[in-house]
Amino acid sequence: MTIDLDALTALYEDLHRHPELGRQEHRTAGIVAERLTALGYDVTTGVGGTGVVGVLARGEGPSVMLRADMDGLPVREETGLAYASTATATAADGTEVPVMHACGHDVHVSCLLGAAEQLAAEQDWAGRLVLVFQPDEEGGTGARSMLADGLLERFGTPAVVLGQHVAPLPVGLLGVTPGPAFAATDMIRVVLHGKGGHGSRPESAVDPVVMGASLVLRLQTVVSREVSGSDTVVLTVGTFHAGTRGNIIPDQAVLEISLRSTDPDVRDRAVAAIERMAKAEAAAAGAPREPEVEVLFSLPAVVNDEGACAQVAAAFAETGRFLVVDPGAVTGSEDVGMLSDAAGVPGAYWLLGGADPALFAGATSIEEMRTVLDGVPANHSPHYAPVGRPTLEAGVAALVGAARSYLERSVALP
Incomplete structure (x- = not known):
């Protein structure tokens, strides 16, 4: 490895200390552009908002697209790291929120800059x-906005799209899964409409808090009763907002729901069930009007090309430094697949181990590693912290x- 790992680690810690929310990645984009320019890349900024594209052409040969996402999450960091984030930002709704690289995108940026330097x-x-x-991978608009801004038209259609996502697996393990x-x-928002009133006279109101609480419980049956046990579906109610004081019955409650699936028909059935249940709870409560059920955004499954996976897995094995495994499909989501889908080319997106290998001592299979994972902070946790330098390397x-x-x-240039 020809890069300066000390300098790369310092960059990673700086990015970790200064995360930015999606569509606000101005500082990160500036650092990326400056470093790529210094390395001799042809750099374009502002692609799809705050996106950066660096191109290095060297003779005749295929075009290879490598992708990293840059945004952080509205999470208050609790890792205790010396370089922990204390950053805050203004969210889309105008509120001030803490920000953390809780998903590891600082690792992704640092690794791609390191690869840019070595290549x-x-x-x-x-x-x-x-x-x-x-x-804005987390908001689901990033890949779409770069494509809409002419990513492929301006920079060409690649032969392949490649990338990686850091995960709470041991450093030295790479997870490569062909297919889904x-x-x-x-991401689905449900607005339940009630009738506001005084907390002492609930009979004069229609309480959307009770309506919402009942809906939260009912939604758990989407997975357990609406779809087959062999189908992959995960449903999480991530937010529930209602009211301003304990003695006031509000006039609405708002829920946001994350739905994960791998089969389009199963997805459609689950979305229809969510809407049906929301309307039924409103009718049962005597709500003054039907709820609003809106799909805020959707991302397709990332489907890896079998041939591309075999090729990169062989390249990983050739280095002699990685354990390459097939972990199967994960229920996390990503928008990187939109790039290869739009280009109509193969894509390979793998998991990069970022956890201390000592935590997995004695584990000899993916199943045993999954048992250990229950005790390791994962992506989106306020305690998530990849081990820096080994993960970057x-x-x-x-x-x-x-x-x-x-x-x-090719023959090395003089």
Whole structure:
């Protein structure tokens, strides 16, 4: 490895300390653009909002797209790290919220910048690198906005789209799953309408809090009673907002629901069940009008190309430093698949282990590792903290190896 790992680790800790919400990644984008420019890449900023694209062309050969996402989450960090985030930001609703890189996108950015440095330094390949630093993966608009801003038209259709997501698996393990690898997701908002009143006279009101509480419980039957046990569906009610004081019955309650699935027909059945249950609870409560059920955004499943997975897995194995496994499909979601889908080219998106291997001592299979995972803070947790330098070193090596498996080998330039 030709890069300065001390400098890369310092960059990672800086990015971790200064996370930014989706569509607000101005500082991160500026750092990315500055570093890519210094490495000799042709850099374009402001793609799809705050996105950055760096291109390095070197002779005749295939075009390889490597992608990393940049945004943080509205989570208050509780890792206790010396470089922990204390950042806050203004959310879309105008409220001030804490921000943390709770999903590991700081790892993704740092690894891709490290790979950019190493690939720029190596002279024995030919082709074209297109490095995509994407905004707002968490909000579901990032890939879509970059595509709408002419990502493929402006920078060309690649031969393959590659990327990785850090996970609470041991450093040195890479998870490569052909076929459906990440679930499709729908973010759904339900607005229940009641009739406000005084807390001492509930008989004169229609209480949307009770309506919402009943709906939260009823929604749990979508998975247990509405779909087959062999179908993959995860439903989570992530927010429930209602009222301003304990003695006031509000006139509405708002729920936000995360739905994950892998089969479009099962997804449609689950969405229909959510709407049916919301309307039924409103009718049972005597609500003054039907609820509003809105799908805020949807992302398709990430479906990895079988051939691309075999090629990158072989490249990983060739390094002799990775344990490559097939962890199966995960129920987390990602918008990276939209890039390969829009281009009509193969994609391979793998899991990058970022946890201390000592935590998994004695585990000899994925099933045993999953047992250990129950005690390891995972993505989106306020305690999530990949082990920095070892994870970065592995992530850079994985990206470089995967990219070089597609780039043409050439005689080193003088």
